[in-house]
Structures are given as structure tokens and as C-alpha cells.
Amino acid sequence: MKMRIFVPRDAAAIAVGADEVATALEQVAAQRGLSIEIIRTGSRGLCWLEPMVEVATLKGRVAYGPVGPEDVASVFESMASNGSHPLQLGAADEIPWLKRQTRLTFARCGVIDPRSLDDYRTHGGYKGLARALSLGSDAILNEVTASGLRGRGGAGFPTGIKWKTVAQAKADRKFIVCNADEGDSGTFADRMIMEGDPFLVIEGMTTAGITVGATKGYIYIRSEYPHAVEAMNAAIAAAKRGGYLGDNIGGSSYSFDLEVRVGAGAYVCGEETSLLESLEGRRGLVRAKPPLPAHYGLFGKPTVINNVLSFAAIPFILAEGAKAYADFGMGRSRGTMPIQLAGNIRQGGLFETAFGVTLGELVDDIGGGTATGRPIRAVQVGGPLGAYFPRALFDTPFDYEAFAARDGLIGHGGIVVFDDSVDMRKQARFAMEFCAIESCGKCTPCRIGSTRGVETIEKIINGERVGENLALVEDLCNTMKFGSLCALGGFTPYPVLSALKHFREDFAPVPTTLQAAE
Amino acid sequence: MTAVYEPRYERWDETRGAEIIAEHSKQEGATLVILHALQAAFGYVPEAAVPMVAQALNLSRAEVHGVFTFYHDFRHKPAGRHVLKLCRAEACQAAGGDALAARAEAKLGVSLGSTTADDRVTLEPIYCLGLCATAPSAMFDGRLIGRLDERRIDALVAEAQR
Ligand SMILES: Cc1cc2nc3c(=O)[nH]c(=O)nc-3n(C[C@H](O)[C@H](O)[C@H](O)COP(=O)(O)O)c2cc1C
Ligand code: SF4
Ligand code: FES
Ligand code: FES
Numbered sequence A: 001m002k003m004r005i006f007v008p009r010d011a012a013a014i015a016v017g018a019d020e021v022a023t024a025l026e027q028v029a030a031q032r033g034l035s036i037e038i039i040r041t042g043s044r045g046l047c048w049l050e051p052m053v054e055v056a057t058l059k060g061r062v063a064y065g066p067v068g069p070e071d072v073a074s075v076f077e078s079m080a081s082n083g084s085h086p087l088q089l090g091a092a093d094e095i096p097w098l099k100r101q102t103r104l105t106f107a108r109c110g111v112i113d114p115r116s117l118d119d120y121r122t123h124g125g126y127k128g129l130a131r132a133l134s135l136g137s138d139a140i141l142n143e144v145t146a147s148g149l150r151g152r153g154g155a156g157f158p159t160g161i162k163w164k165t166v167a168q169a170k171a172d173r174k175f176i177v178c179n180a181d182e183g184d185s186g187t188f189a190d191r192m193i194m195e196g197d198p199f200l201v202i203e204g205m206t207t208a209g210i211t212v213g214a215t216k217g218y219i220y221i222r223s224e225y226p227h228a229v230e231a232m233n234a235a236i237a238a239a240k241r242g243g244y245l246g247d248n249i250g251g252s253s254y255s256f257d258l259e260v261r262v263g264a265g266a267y268v269c270g271e272e273t274s275l276l277e278s279l280e281g282r283r284g285l286v287r288a289k290p291p292l293p294a295h296y297g298l299f300g301k302p303t304v305i306n307n308v309l310s311f312a313a314i315p316f317i318l319a320e321g322a323k324a325y326a327d328f329g330m331g332r333s334r335g336t337m338p339i340q341l342a343g344n345i346r347q348g349g350l351f352e353t354a355f356g357v358t359l360g361e362l363v364d365d366i367g368g369g370t371a372t373g374r375p376i377r378a379v380q381v382g383g384p385l386g387a388y389f390p391r392a393l394f395d396t397p398f399d400y401e402a403f404a405a406r407d408g409l410i411g412h413g414g415i416v417v418f419d420d421s422v423d424m425r426k427q428a429r430f431a432m433e434f435c436a437i438e439s440c441g442k443c444t445p446c447r448i449g450s451t452r453g454v455e456t457i458e459k460i461i462n463g464e465r466v467g468e469n470l471a472l473v474e475d476l477c478n479t480m481k482f483g484s485l486c487a488l489g490g491f492t493p494y495p496v497l498s499a500l501k502h503f504r505e506d507f508a509p510v511p512t513t514l515q516a517a518e
Numbered sequence B: 001m002t003a004v005y006e007p008r009y010e011r012w013d014e015t016r017g018a019e020i021i022a023e024h025s026k027q028e029g030a031t032l033v034i035l036h037a038l039q040a041a042f043g044y045v046p047e048a049a050v051p052m053v054a055q056a057l058n059l060s061r062a063e064v065h066g067v068f069t070f071y072h073d074f075r076h077k078p079a080g081r082h083v084l085k086l087c088r089a090e091a092c093q094a095a096g097g098d099a100l101a102a103r104a105e106a107k108l109g110v111s112l113g114s115t116t117a118d119d120r121v122t123l124e125p126i127y128c129l130g131l132c133a134t135a136p137s138a139m140f141d142g143r144l145i146g147r148l149d150e151r152r153i154d155a156l157v158a159e160a161q162r
Helices: A011-015 A018-031 A069-081 A117-122 A127-135 A137-147 A159-168 A189-196 A198-212 A226-241 A272-279 A308-320 A322-326 A359-366 A400-405 A424-438 A444-461 A466-483 A487-491 A493-502 A512-517 B014-024 B031-042 B049-057 B061-070 B090-094 B097-108 B150-161
Strands: A003-008 A036-041 A053-057 A060-064 A088-091 A175-180 A216-221 A257-262 A303-307 A336-343 A349-354 A376-381 A414-419 B082-087 B121-126 B138-140 B143-145
Touching: A003 A011, A003 A018, A003 A069, A011 A018, A011 A189, A011 A226, A011 B143, A018 A036, A018 A069, A060 A069, A117 A198, A117 A226, A127 A137, A127 A198, A127 A308, A137 A159, A137 A198, A137 A308, A137 A322, A159 A198, A159 A303, A175 A198, A175 A272, A175 A308, A189 A198, A189 A226, A189 A308, A189 A336, A198 A216, A198 A226, A198 A257, A198 A303, A198 A308, A216 A226, A216 A272, A226 A257, A257 B031, A272 A303, A303 A308, A308 A322, A336 A359, A336 B090, A359 A376, A359 A414, A376 A424, A376 A493, A414 B090, A424 A444, A424 A487, A424 A493, A424 B090, A444 A466, A444 A487, A466 A487, A466 A493, A487 A493, B014 B031, B014 B049, B031 B049, B031 B061, B049 B061, B082 B090, B082 B097, B082 B150, B090 B097, B097 B121, B097 B150, B121 B150, B138 B150
Parallel strands: A003 A036, A175 A216, A175 A303, A216 A257, A336 A414, B082 B121
Antiparallel strands: A003 A053, A053 A060, A060 A088, A336 A349, A376 A414, B082 B138, B138 B143
């Protein structure tokens, strides 16, 4: 029998040598005169074990990792002979880090061939759309609303309400837009799902289309994600061939078409109105709201704009019912969140779990502490606009409201771990610098305030009139918070003020941590 | 053996430029699509192409110029033979990216955002490649590299200088 070997084609796996491993496996097999089939999957999200390679056995898939090109010969030998190997991880599905998760959105990611529509369907794909087609618009809206799904792009707005607004709007054309700009450092879930299970995103967007009466959708993917662009384009072409995009979707009377558009390196274009401007071919200047995109969106038409993960949650909700989703979670945060563990972390990757897990469990227990082995000192949650949390706040549960109550945000679910060598003055400075680089320029507090912020924090770093300048930074932050049009200028104060508040010792004329290290 | 440099891009040519513009100008909101296509062909967006894009899309020159300058991706002149982009965002900073960026700058003798005098290497910052769990990360001529360390940075710099 032909051996079936699974090697990820996820960008993070490729970046650490997955392509070389695939090539080496073919060579070794050829030398041994054995015929193998290599299936390029997405990633299971255990990034510290990438490249993680699996072989199909009678007892399910057995994993090995991290496999370097130099390990390939011995790993192949072990696969062929069912023998043991130091890199063998046992049955893939039984790996504790995977088993502890609740994978609703990422159930297929890393398992199936993302280029194969058949594989997607065999693994339960398009069941949600089939049910949606039988339900009709009103009943779909009820399901999405009852699931409690809130937008996964950061703001946490209820998806059902957004869809309903667009469904009720009267217009000759409506649009579905998928926000795949994923600019937050520490986040990669959108990328992983687009590369590992792209039909899921298509199914979610198609469902949105039939619900609100839109026949055209765009996926706006950042240019830093060439592999995701390729994966989505391939899946769109396959879905068209298979009758899942175009006219008479799945044999119904509905039509829906999709197109990928690529961003051009502007963080602010992740903000929904800036993204719409960019899609229309203009500079990504943020629009004043109202009007909301739901009323006046792309090309002035009613538009559903959602994050990749919001669309990707939809097929499960429709296939299994709203309750099956809403049964997970806490408070007003229902369902699961694909959490991304990143930075200086021993076991980084994608961990999908119900809301409510604490920050401490995530970084200490699941993440296993830092990669450097030094103590964790600060954790930034929610990207460049998110607050830095000290250990004292590690009991915060992963939940929109709990983080907001502590002057933070969960954003798109990215968690970046820093060890005790971090200089929080530098992190505060960077937050301001990033805002200055990426500001769309429309409002003064953001454009000018961030540049002034960089200068002032630099003075603090140089020990110039520290007390006075600290007060000035706090003042600037307040101006930005209340005088900015969008959350780039409005939320940049979060990382800055949290650094000042929780790590004040770093901002003393001579940082005490430096003294201690001396 | 002396390496022969194979240019990755076409030389700017007005007819070819017009062809590329025409190929995409029927799409709704085509400006970014066209600028990307021009840069993919020529390695940058030649100044001469801006009025051509404006005319094809029935926009003012100023509008197209505004779009062109707003986005960090679009180049006003050709880059060096190789482009090394180092991720400078938070997750890569946490994983030791600052020191590696400084090392690359020192080895190449240029700071991030500039090109070596011999036009061999353009060194640029990039803000997140979505490889934040295998940080620090880089992109070298479109190829992704994770788990950067001193050895890997040195190898990349050497490859770029060849
Ligand atoms: C500066 C800025 C950047 C943003 N970047 C993203 C992004 O990359 N991806 C995203 O989905 N939402 C991003 N958002 C949030 C969007 O504006 C918007 O809330 C989201 O696309 C709505 O989709 P959702 O309801 O599914 O979350 C950003 C917001 C701001 C202010
Ligand atoms: S806050 Fe900044 S990014 Fe947002 S609209 Fe104002 S200038 Fe633009
Ligand atoms: S990029 Fe728009 S103000 Fe700098
Ligand atoms: S922060 Fe460097 S890859 Fe995400």
C-alpha cells in the first residue's frame, strides 16, 4: 500500500523548512523504491513543533516534529517500519495540547488538503450552507443572533445584528466583504484558516450573501500574506468549478461570486471604512461614522464587513445549531476563540478554546512560559493597540468585558509574551512610533500626537525632566483617546498607559530593573 | 565562479505599461490592482505610469499620486537586487528581533529602510508576517524565514551580498 504522508503548506511551517522536508521525503522514498503520496495540509497550530509531519496508519495519523531535513531519513524509516523515533509524538489527535482545545472553527485545519473541495465536503464542509439554504434569510438571522457570535476582528459587535441591518436595507446591490488584513502583531489565525481551510471562509461568506441578498463578495488580504492569497484564489476557482460559487449555488436559485483583493502594507486599512476606501481604489482614509457600512458601505452600497474568523464560525453555527455554539463561553462572550500564543513563548501556536480561560493558564500552562526560560514579565494582548498585562493581572479571564474592565482588550486574540529582559519604555515608545507610521493622517491627535509621543518618551529614556515628560505623555494619551476618529489613534494610549501604570519602575530616572541586572 | 545577476524585473517600457494597465482597468476600484501589477512587472511604479493610470481610470493625476504615496508597499524607484525585510513588530521584538535587526544593519552597513551603496541589498522593516509563534521572522526576496537567530541572519546577509 502507498504510504500517505502529510506535510503542512502553512506559511509558518514553510518558514521553518516544510518545503525542504517534503522534497527530502520524496527523495528518500525514491531511493528506497517506495511509492508515497504527500498531502500538503494546513497547520495544526502547534507552531513550536513545525515542521510537524504525519503518516497515515491503521490506527490513525501518527505525528513527528519538529522535523528538520537532516531528520527525514530516520523519520521515514520509522514511518515505514512502525518503529519508534525520538521525534515521534504519537497519535496526532491525542497530543494533549490539541486534545485540550475545543476546535469548532479550526476542526479541519491541518487535517484536510486545503486545495481539495472533495476533502472539505468529506469532512463536513458545506453542511452549514445546505441547512442555510433550507432555512431562508429570517431563520438564518435568528440562528446567527442566537449563537451570540460577536465580531472576531476586535470590536466584538454582534454579527447577527450587523447582518440583519444589511438584510433589511433596500438597494440594487449589496456586498459582503471579508476583512483579512490581520495587521496585529501576535495574530495569525486568519492566515492559518485561509491557508488551511479556505473553503470554510468561502462557505461563511456565501451564507452571508444569501442571508442579506448580496451576490458579490471581496476578500481583502494583506500583501504580507502571499500564501493565503494563493490558497484563497485556488479555493475560489475550485468552488466555482464545483458549483459552490457563481450562479445557482449548490443547486439553489442563489448566485454569489467572490474576488480576492490584495492590500498594500497599510495597517490602518484593517479598519473597516479605511478598508472599503482601499477596495474602491483610494487612499485608506478612515470615514466618519455614521453612516455605517451596513447602510453605506462599498461603493456606497449596504455592506456586511466581517473578520475572517467571524465568517469562519458561521458554518458550524448553521450545521450544528446556534445552541451548540452558544453553549461554550462565559457571560456575553459566547462560543470559542482561536487564541494565538506568540512572541517569547515555549509552546506558541493556535489554541482554540471556549471564552473564560485565564491569561495565566494561557501563557504559563498552555504556553509553557517563555522560550528563553526566563520569567514572564509582560504580556501584550490584542495587538499593537492592546494593553500590557503584568503577572498580577494573570487571573483575567479571556472575555471581552473582563479585559475591558482592566483597561485592556482581547482584540483579535493575539497574546505576545515578553520575558524579564523587556524594557517597557521601549515598548511604550514603539506603540507611539507604530501609530505615527501607520496613521492615515485624517485627525491631528493621532497624526501629530503620536509623533510628539515618540519624542517625549525618548526624552524620558534619556533621563530628561522625567516627571514633567511623564505627565506630558499621559496628557497626550488622553487627547488621543478622546480626540481620534478611529481606534488607531484612540487605542494607542492603551499599551502606553498600561506600561506606565503596571511597569512604572522602568520609567524612573534610573530603571530599577537595570540596576538589579547589573 | 562569478554569479551572474538575473534581473527579476522587466525594464520600464511604455507600451508594456499600457498593456498591464488595460488588462486591469475594467475592474471596479482598480487603482491598487494596477499599481500592484505594475510593481510586479517592473519592480517599482515608474513615475511615468502615474498619468497613464489616471487617464485609464478617468481620475486626476493627483488622485493616483495620492494613492501611490499612501501605501507603504509601492516603490518609487527600483529596490536593490535583493530585498531583506525584517519583522519589527512586537512578537518579533519579544523574541530577540531588535538585536538581530541591529546585527543585519551593522553587517550590511545600512540602516533599515535603505539600500547598500552597491545596490545589492535593500534592507526594510516589515510589521508582522503572521509568523509570530516562530519569531523572529523575515522575508528574503519573497521567501519566508522563521526562528531567526544570529546564524540564520548571517547566512541571509551573506546570500544577499553574493
Ligand atoms: C486601526 C484598526 C485596524 C484594524 N484591523 C483589523 C484587521 O486587521 N482585521 C479585522 O478583522 N478587523 C480590524 N479592525 C476592526 C474593523 O474596523 C472592524 O471592526 C471589523 O472588520 C468588523 O468585523 P467583525 O465584526 O467581524 O469583527 C481594525 C480596526 C482598527 C481601528
Ligand atoms: S485616529 Fe489616526 S488612523 Fe484613525 S482616522 Fe484619525 S488619523 Fe486616521
Ligand atoms: S502613512 Fe498616512 S500619514 Fe503616514
Ligand atoms: S510580529 Fe513578527 S511575524 Fe508577527
